[in-house]
Amino acid sequence: MSVNLKKYLHNLLSQEELGLLVRSYDVIGDIAVIIIPPELESKENVIGQAILDNTKNIKVVAKRDGIYGGEFRTIPLKVIAGENRKDTEHKEYSVQLLVNPEEVYFSVRSGTERKRIASLVEPGEVVLVMFSGIGPYPLVISKNSQAKAIVGVEKNPIAHSYALKSLARNKRIKNVRFYNGDVEAILPALNRLFDRVVMPLPKGGELFLPKALQVLKPHGMLHYYEMQNEECFDDSIAKVAAVCRQQSRDLISAEVVKAGHCAPRTYRICIDCVII
Ligand SMILES: C[S@@+](CC[C@H](N)C(=O)[O-])C[C@H]1O[C@@H](n2cnc3c(N)ncnc32)[C@H](O)[C@@H]1O
Numbered sequence: 001m002s003v004n005l006k007k008y009l010h011n012l013l014s015q016e017e018l019g020l021l022v023r024s025y026d027v028i029g030d031i032a033v034i035i036i037p038p039e040l041e042s043k044e045n046v047i048g049q050a051i052l053d054n055t056k057n058i059k060v061v062a063k064r065d066g067i068y069g070g071e072f073r074t075i076p077l078k079v080i081a082g083e084n085r086k087d088t089e090h091k092e093y094s095v096q097l098l099v100n101p102e103e104v105y106f107s108v109r110s111g112t113e114r115k116r117i118a119s120l121v122e123p124g125e126v127v128l129v130m131f132s133g134i135g136p137y138p139l140v141i142s143k144n145s146q147a148k149a150i151v152g153v154e155k156n157p158i159a160h161s162y163a164l165k166s167l168a169r170n171k172r173i174k175n176v177r178f179y180n181g182d183v184e185a186i187l188p189a190l191n192r193l194f195d196r197v198v199m200p201l202p203k204g205g206e207l208f209l210p211k212a213l214q215v216l217k218p219h220g221m222l223h224y225y226e227m228q229n230e231e232c233f234d235d236s237i238a239k240v241a242a243v244c245r246q247q248s249r250d251l252i253s254a255e256v257v258k259a260g261h262c263a264p265r266t267y268r269i270c271i272d273c274v275i276i
Helices: 005-009 015-020 038-054 108-120 136-143 157-169 183-190 205-214 230-246
Strands: 026-028 031-034 060-064 077-082 088-092 095-099 126-130 149-154 176-180 194-199 216-229 251-263 266-275
Touching: 005 038, 015 038, 026 108, 031 038, 038 060, 038 077, 088 108, 095 136, 095 157, 108 136, 108 251, 108 266, 126 136, 126 183, 126 205, 136 149, 136 157, 136 176, 149 157, 149 183, 157 176, 183 205, 194 205, 205 216, 205 230, 216 230, 230 251, 230 266
Parallel strands: 031 060, 126 149, 126 194, 149 176, 194 216
Antiparallel strands: 026 031, 060 077, 088 095, 216 266, 251 266
8 A cells, every 4th residue: 555654654753764764554454554664663653653654544653573484375464553363354355364474375466467457357167276365366356357166276274274364254145165284285185177277476387377277277378476587577488488398288378467676677476378
């Protein structure tokens, strides 16, 4: 969420301190998640309180207390103002999502991308979301398409339990099933093919391309994510093409979509692939 944080704080911080302040913060349900530079640590409570005082929907302000890491891509958070909790309920494209953003990976910034994928789903499709986290892709696809069935697979047991809670909360959703475990183990056990496979694991997802292709029907759609420098988008396409060749499949079309900006000239890209 882009907000004018400096406006809230212009009487409370010096010009130099205002210059160090980030421009925006993420809003997950009623929790604001902000990055506080080390130089402003002594002012973190003042900053948190200013956000609370100026935004009536925010009840908790937390700062990032480390970086995304580990197999489950989680990040430590520290509450700096408001209620002392990290659980919340976030609404995204008519779906209620229960989440604790410290215990599981969840990025509000990918909401538009999830809706884009949902808009591509044709009536009657059977869709697989590998690495489904707390379930935003399967649930948003369900609410915003006429898919026949959507399967989500997630290894983090805590994320999986939030996905199940959200599924129960969205009572009208009947076509989603979540499985907890490693995609390498779960997909063979499902013994099922899919019209569309979504792979939202931009770091390390390439290792799972062979498994994704094994469960993708002929003429299926694959959505493969990577963090990539803008000069190397073709390298990402080449990775998918190479795995297709290994499995005697053909990549007949590959369109690169910029799904987020992560560093100078580096994007979170999705390659929309048609594979026969
Ligand atoms: C970048 S997050 C995406 C989560 C979710 N799709 C979203 O959009 O919020 C990647 C997820 O993949 C999960 N993961 C990593 N390796 C996995 C594996 N081998 N099998 C299943 N899930 C895995 C992580 O726990 C994490 O929740």
